[in-house]
Every structure is written in structure tokens, then in C-alpha cells.
Amino acid sequence: MKTSLIFIIMLIVLTGCSSGMKPQFRTDHFMFIYNAKFDKKEARDVANVLEANYVRISKDLKTTPTDPIEVSLYTSRWTYATTHGHWTTGGNIEGSGKLHFLQHGWDEMDIKKIAIHEFSHAVMLKLLLDREPKPLDVTGFDKKFNAFPVWLYEAIAVYEAKQFVDPKTLPFFSNNSFPDLNELNNRIKGSKIYKVGYTIIEYLLNKYGQDKLITLIASYGNLKVLNTTDSSFANGWHEFVKEKYLNK
Structure with missing residues (x-):
């Protein structure tokens, strides 16, 4: 009975934390997704810093990023980690077109710095994908990228x-x-x-x-x-x- 109750509580918490994630606004190059618990000002701050660095990083890496890039913002580490498998980070990429950020990382690093860091990863991945022969050999690419x-x-x-x-x-x-x-x-x-x-x-x-x-x-x-x-x-x-x- 105790185990079942704990399981039910965890399921409710997980469901509650992950619900409500939906598109909130779009900028020139990014689409932002989060739930009502995420601080709207902080979301705008992330949007502003990404847009402010978009051209610079694109030029530095001589690459046109995926457009638009989907940005998901999380308030719950549990939801973030169970969704993407990253327990010890505050941000990660999913391919070249999706970014995921946790509002508060383990070391409380500024989410705006994390955003630029992960965006740079996404642009670098796009650079590699753009230079691969077409059609893309997914297995071969994954092997090279993992190394x-x-x-x-x-x-x-x-x-x-x-x-x-x-x-x-x-x-x-x-x-x-x-x-x-x-x-x-x-x-x-x-x-x-x-x-x-x-x-x-x-x-x-x-x-x-x-x-x-x-x-x-x-x-x-x-x-x-x-x-x-x-x-x-x-x-x-x-x-x-x-x-x-x-x-x-």
C-alpha cells in the first residue's frame, strides 16, 4: 500500500509538472515553449540574449542555423531530466533545432549564459550536418559525431x-x-x-x-x-x- 501510494504521488507530481508546456511566443528565429510557472520576464531575457547573439555566432561558425529553433524552458528538474535524461546539466540540445533549458541548474549558472552555450552547440551541429553528403547517412554521421x-x-x-x-x-x-x-x-x-x-x-x-x-x-x-x-x-x-x- 505504501509503495503504491508513493508511486501515485510521483505520477501526479510528474504529470502536474509536465502539463501546460505549450508555445508562448515567437521571436525572429526562436519559438519559446513553457508552462505558466516559468517566469515570463526570464523567458523574455533568454529570448533577447539568443537573438542578440544569433548573427555573431552564425558568422563565427559560418553557418545558417535551423530556423526556427524551438526553445523549451523548464521549472522542474524532475521533468527536465526525465524527459531528456540530463540530470546534471542546466541545458542541452536535441538535434540542431531544439534547445532545452532548466530555470535553475545545479550551480545556479545564469540561464542566459547556458542559452548561448547550448545555441552554439546547435549551430556547430548544423555546420556538420550541412557539410555531410546528401542523402545523409545517419548511422555514419552518428558514429563520427559521437567521436x-x-x-x-x-x-x-x-x-x-x-x-x-x-x-x-x-x-x-x-x-x-x-x-x-x-x-x-x-x-x-x-x-x-x-x-x-x-x-x-x-x-x-x-x-x-x-x-x-x-x-x-x-x-x-x-x-x-x-x-x-x-x-x-x-x-x-x-x-x-x-x-x-x-x-x-
């Missing part, structure tokens, strides 16, 4: 969202324990890529330029297109950070 380096995938989104963290505040930089790409490529080892991703792309653009960044993305992160190796690239980035941020 896309985490460090590059996240660093680009961190850079576009301007999520800069001063290297001087990072202990592993101050004691000269720079992470290598293998460590940054492993989500299980922590969140260092979110702290250093900005400077990785800053270094890449400084040394190779925007066109080479696009070439690297289109090659699914194969550093051979830059005529370098994982270790050489990482060492160059380390020296860049030392010179620009640490040796002053």
Missing part, C-alpha cells in the same frame, strides 16, 4: 558564450600542472574544459585563424588538418596562456 572531441565541442561553446575564467584563479595553472587534451576529453575526470575552454579557442584563433577553426570542426576535430598533434597543440596552448595571462 567528436569533447574538448573542442565544449571549448567552442564556452568561447562563444564568453564564459572566460582567468587562468590566474585556477590552481592547476598556477602550479604549472596544465591538463592535456586526453584529460579535457574525459567528462568523468571533471569539468576543467569549462574553465579552460575559452583560452583554448583564443589560442587556436590567434595561431591558426577562424577559417582553420571551421576546417577543424568540419574534420570532426582531427588536428592533422592544422598540421599538428595533440601534444604539440596542447604545448602551444600552454605557452600562450603563460605568456598572455600568467607571466605578467
Whole structure:
């Protein structure tokens, strides 16, 4: 009886939290979906920041995003997580045309920053899809995309969202324990890529330029297109950070 009652209560809560999700308004490039519990001002703030960064990110990644992009906003972590399977994040993408955001993430990160970060992921995915031969080999694409380096995938989104963290505040930089790409490529080892991703792309653009960044993305992160190796690239980035941020 107790188990049944708990199950019924959870079912009611889940149903209640997920009900009422419906289209609320449309901007030039986005359609917003949420229920009456979501703060309308915050929804407009997310809309404004996405529109304000739409052209810049499109130009940076030399891609025309999916139009319109559907944006779903959630007040309940339970609903967000059980719908999309993401318990530890505040935002995620569903293909190149759908974004999902939780009003309050675990670390209380500004939802507007998360929105730009995830939009950048969606645009990057669109870039890859646009460059695939048609008709699309879905199985082949999924295999390549699943092997896309985490460090590059996240660093680009961190850079576009301007999520800069001063290297001087990072202990592993101050004691000269720079992470290598293998460590940054492993989500299980922590969140260092979110702290250093900005400077990785800053270094890449400084040394190779925007066109080479696009070439690297289109090659699914194969550093051979830059005529370098994982270790050489990482060492160059380390020296860049030392010179620009640490040796002053």
C-alpha cells in the first residue's frame, strides 16, 4: 500500500509538472515553449540574449542555423531530466533545432549564459550536418559525431558564450600542472574544459585563424588538418596562456 501510494504521488507530481508546456511566443528565429510557472520576464531575457547573439555566432561558425529553433524552458528538474535524461546539466540540445533549458541548474549558472552555450552547440551541429553528403547517412554521421572531441565541442561553446575564467584563479595553472587534451576529453575526470575552454579557442584563433577553426570542426576535430598533434597543440596552448595571462 505504501509503495503504491508513493508511486501515485510521483505520477501526479510528474504529470502536474509536465502539463501546460505549450508555445508562448515567437521571436525572429526562436519559438519559446513553457508552462505558466516559468517566469515570463526570464523567458523574455533568454529570448533577447539568443537573438542578440544569433548573427555573431552564425558568422563565427559560418553557418545558417535551423530556423526556427524551438526553445523549451523548464521549472522542474524532475521533468527536465526525465524527459531528456540530463540530470546534471542546466541545458542541452536535441538535434540542431531544439534547445532545452532548466530555470535553475545545479550551480545556479545564469540561464542566459547556458542559452548561448547550448545555441552554439546547435549551430556547430548544423555546420556538420550541412557539410555531410546528401542523402545523409545517419548511422555514419552518428558514429563520427559521437567521436567528436569533447574538448573542442565544449571549448567552442564556452568561447562563444564568453564564459572566460582567468587562468590566474585556477590552481592547476598556477602550479604549472596544465591538463592535456586526453584529460579535457574525459567528462568523468571533471569539468576543467569549462574553465579552460575559452583560452583554448583564443589560442587556436590567434595561431591558426577562424577559417582553420571551421576546417577543424568540419574534420570532426582531427588536428592533422592544422598540421599538428595533440601534444604539440596542447604545448602551444600552454605557452600562450603563460605568456598572455600568467607571466605578467
